Amino acid sequence: MPEENQPIKEKNNGPILGEELLRKISEHPCYDKNAQHKYGRIHLAVAPACNIQCNFCVREFDCVNESRPGVTSKVLTPEEALEKTKQILAEYPFIKVVAIAGPGDPLANDETFETFELIRNEFPEITLCMSTNGLMLPEKLPEILRTGVSTLTVTVNAIDPEIQAKIVDHIFYHGKVYKGVEAAKIQIKNQLDGIKAAIDAGIVVKVNTVLIPGINDKHIIEIAKKLNELGVYIMNVMPLINQGAFADLEPPTPEERKAVQEACEPYVMQMRHCRQCRADAYGLLAQDMSQMSEERRKVIKIQTKEDMEKARAVLEKNGKKEA
Numbered sequence: 001m002p003e004e005n006q007p008i009k010e011k012n013n014g015p016i017l018g019e020e021l022l023r024k025i026s027e028h029p030c031y032d033k034n035a036q037h038k039y040g041r042i043h044l045a046v047a048p049a050c051n052i053q054c055n056f057c058v059r060e061f062d063c064v065n066e067s068r069p070g071v072t073s074k075v076l077t078p079e080e081a082l083e084k085t086k087q088i089l090a091e092y093p094f095i096k097v098v099a100i101a102g103p104g105d106p107l108a109n110d111e112t113f114e115t116f117e118l119i120r121n122e123f124p125e126i127t128l129c130m131s132t133n134g135l136m137l138p139e140k141l142p143e144i145l146r147t148g149v150s151t152l153t154v155t156v157n158a159i160d161p162e163i164q165a166k167i168v169d170h171i172f173y174h175g176k177v178y179k180g181v182e183a184a185k186i187q188i189k190n191q192l193d194g195i196k197a198a199i200d201a202g203i204v205v206k207v208n209t210v211l212i213p214g215i216n217d218k219h220i221i222e223i224a225k226k227l228n229e230l231g232v233y234i235m236n237v238m239p240l241i242n243q244g245a246f247a248d249l250e251p252p253t254p255e256e257r258k259a260v261q262e263a264c265e266p267y268v269m270q271m272r273h274c275r276q277c278r279a280d281a282y283g284l285l286a287q288d289m290s291q292m293s294e295e296r297r298k299v300i301k302i303q304t305k306e307d308m309e310k311a312r313a314v315l316e317k318n319g320k321k322e323a
Contacts (some may be wrong), residue, residue, distance in 0.1 A: 021204055024127045024150055025228035027096040029284065031151060031206060033236055033273050036126075038264035041097035041129070042088055044081040044119075045074065046111045050104035052133050052187065053169040056210060056246040073280055075103070080115040085119055088282055089126075095282065097151070102279035107136040116147035127151060131208070135171060135187050137194025145201055152198055153236075154191055155208040158216050159226050161185045166215050192230065199231045206271065208236045211252045211260055224264035236271040237261050 029036040050057075076084065089095055098119050106112040116128055130144065131153040144152065158164035164184035171183040178186060199205055207227055209220055220237060227235055237260050240251045252260075261270045 003127070018202075020204070021150060022234050025204060025233075028127060028129070028151055029097070030129075030153075030236075030271065030274070031204065031281065033244055033271070036273055036284065039096065039097070040092060040095040040282065041099055041278060042085060042095055043101050044076060044085065045103055045279040045280055046076050046078060046081050046115045046279055047100055047102055047106040047109035048075045048104045050102075050106045050133075051108040051135055051173065052105070052171045054133075054244075055169055056212070056240055056242070056244055057166055058244045069180050078111050078118055081115045082118040082122060086122065089123065092283065094284075097127045097129050098123070099131070101131040101153075101277070105133050105135070106130050107140045113143050113147050116149065120148045130152070131155070133187070134191035134194050135173060136190070138190055138197060141194060141197050141201065144198070149203065151206070153202045153206045153208055154195055155210070156188075156191050156195075156223055156227075157210050157212070158184070158219060159188055159192070160219060161188060163216050163219050164188055167210075167212065179287055189294045192226070195227075195232065196230050204233045205230075206234045206236060207232050207268075208238055210238050210240055212240045212246070213250060213252050214250075215257065217256070217260065218261050221263045221267075224267040228267040232268055234271050235264060235268045236274050237264065238274055 024033045025035075027035055027039045028232075029039050029041055076260065085098055100106045100112050102117060112130070116130075119126065120128065128147065128149045129151040130149050132155070134154040137154065157167050161181045161184035165181045168183060168187065170177050170179045172178075172185055173183075173186055195205055195207070199210065207214075207223075209223055211217055211220065224235060237257060239257050240246065240249060242249045242251050261272060264270060
């Protein structure tokens, strides 16, 4: 029998996975399109520092009126994150995934692993998930495995250094700032090496790619082909949110995004239901409760309790029939 986090074998469009990982995927709203309607996630905003500067990224730590990656109302300590998780899981048991996705890069923050340790010790059955730019992935992979992360998202916007150099202004790596093609070569190598090592270690990998018209739109199919070689489970082509240095760029149309997804589909499964969540989002993908009023959250809490009671009644009834 294979170990819990080990793939049984691989096929061209991703690994065939063991039963425990298949269960986690079936309850992960980002990895399974059907799960998005039944199961939720919580993002813990414990990682403010970042080691790269993308030209489309603006991180606002105290912005309650925007819903996009890199935004949170408050940066939490690991202890605060644990208390928040306890409260939310008690009130909304349909949440099955605890993730760290910023507002910076999780691998650039020691608090990421402190938080995962606290969560794993308190909730050993919960799925731990993380998103990263991948710059530190090869050297941080042992920590990722040690803390029990089983699903991992890596943002890969180019595998051609000339294109990547147009997307990232600079990286900060081992105490030094790198720019241009030199920076791009370092990041791309670390991303691809880290993804391969993570998959080989039994982690399920999703890759996010930001579709930037005029820069990487014709290149994304080459990324998909590489992901196929590596055994990546699913790919998420996200539309550019035009801000920062890319504020004047025109985002892709839904039709343009769909065309890229269809071109990539033969190589790697496509995620088509992404909501480009905040770093402190929680609830269902289409129902971010971090942005809801207290009154609306109370309604969901009551509905959740009623749904649980109905399910329990059905189970008890079926049990009596079997008896």
